[in-house]
Amino acid sequence: MSIQDVAKVAGVSKSTVSRIINGQPGPSAQTVRTVLRVMDQIGYKPRPLSQRPGVRKAGRERISTGTIGLLMLDEGHLRYPQMFAEMLCGVSSAIADQGMNLLFAEVKKHDRVPPLVKRMQVDGLLLAGSEVDDHVITGLQPLPKVWLTSHSSLDNDQVLLGNEAVGRIAAEYFLNQGKSRLVAVKPPSRFSVYAHRVHAFRYIAEMAGAKVTVLGEDYDPVLHEHLPERDRMPAFYRMIARQFKSLSPQPEGMFVPSDHFTAELYPIFIEEEINPMTDVMVVSCDHQTNFLTGLKPAPVTIDLGIRVIGRRAVEQLLWRINHPGEARNVQLSVTPMIVEPE
Incomplete structure (x- = not known):
């Protein structure tokens, strides 16, 4: 099976299938769902990133999809939109520096997990949220993860506010x-x-x-x-x-x-x-x-250094992806700074 086969069955162009596989913008949500469903039906699996054309960055030996997921597991980003925007800037700039793609989703219930995550078509996840549905976490277990907020589970790395x-x-x-x-x-x-x-x-x-x-x-x-x-x-x-x-x-x-x-x-x-x-x-x-x-x-x-936290979380996640055998979890915090009024 090939991209051409997926495109033919889905009724779209080869370039559209390629953009969806690589997490690039353009295709509508309906088209993405159709293509993913066809890929599942005919048993097509994209080649790992390491086998695709292009130059790979050093330290990314275990990167396969070139996509990182950022999942918001509660409504904290709605309560504090400026903090979320700064964190997102840090995350997105660090991912762009790596030439990778960012998948963002709000996932408050297990049935809202994005299809790419369910299909393990992301290399790892950044998680944010304090009030979290345990069923969601259970469904994410196979993937490397780094938390951006405090969480009761100590099973994953964390990059937190100090x-x-x-x-x-x-x-x-x-x-x-x-x-x-x-x-x-x-x-x-x-x-x-x-x-x-x-x-x-x-x-x-x-x-x-x-x-x-x-x-x-x-x-x-x-x-x-x-x-x-x-x-x-x-x-x-x-x-x-x-x-x-x-x-x-x-x-x-x-x-x-x-x-x-x-x-x-x-x-x-x-x-x-x-x-x-x-x-x-x-x-x-x-x-x-x-x-x-x-x-x-x-x-x-x-x-609080929110942008720094976002960037550092991406770095820690890439490290975790490339060191799957390291049993010890890592917890980092970013030192805050006083800002006096002008």
Whole structure:
């Protein structure tokens, strides 16, 4: 069987079949499904990349399809679109440097796994998501994988945000500014990342002799359960503002573990006659300009190096593909950096 046979049965040109096999843009989704179905029916399997025309890059001896899959396993990319866009830039540029193709898909259920992945027509996968359907993971098991987000499974390599480092960097920044009366805001969230950042902040600051109060630490969501959902977080922030005002002496620095929360907290603090960056220095996190634009004065924030994480994840995945016999998993983190307002 050959490409010509696939093209004839599918009713398309040979060049169309070639583009689909190589993961190149152009063919419609319906055409891709038709060609893949025909390939399966007649038993045609493309030649490995190593046997196709063209020059292969060093260190890619085990690359066979020339395609890497990036699968989003929850809605995190919708909640934080700027972070996702930066990560995608890092991933896509690293893959382009290798002369490879990128397959992107949102896969929240096992029946949404792309046909190319089911058919093992990708060399490996980059995975992102904290709330993951275990059935999806089971279906991906044969392929080399690298996680871009924290996950309960330790069965694969990970290239992660330096969440503990975020807390340390924030604490050290305040201490270097001579601030020793500090607060941290612990938002009510099902994502443990914020709690990790706050915990590290408190530990490092207190070890250095600073006094740290965690606002919202004992918050019970039942307290505002009677409110419409859209009013619950504003009510939480007002409670935080009043807790802040009750502290004596007044705190000198406040750590908020995400720019998303900082953007919501600012106007409520101002309503409560607390002026961020004037009455209290604010260090936020994520360096997400879509949240920080309009905040006056702008807070200090922490850049997580999302693009670097994307590029490093591709490098780690290629290493894993070329070292299938290495039993030990690798976990890497990228060091965040302070970004002061201009």
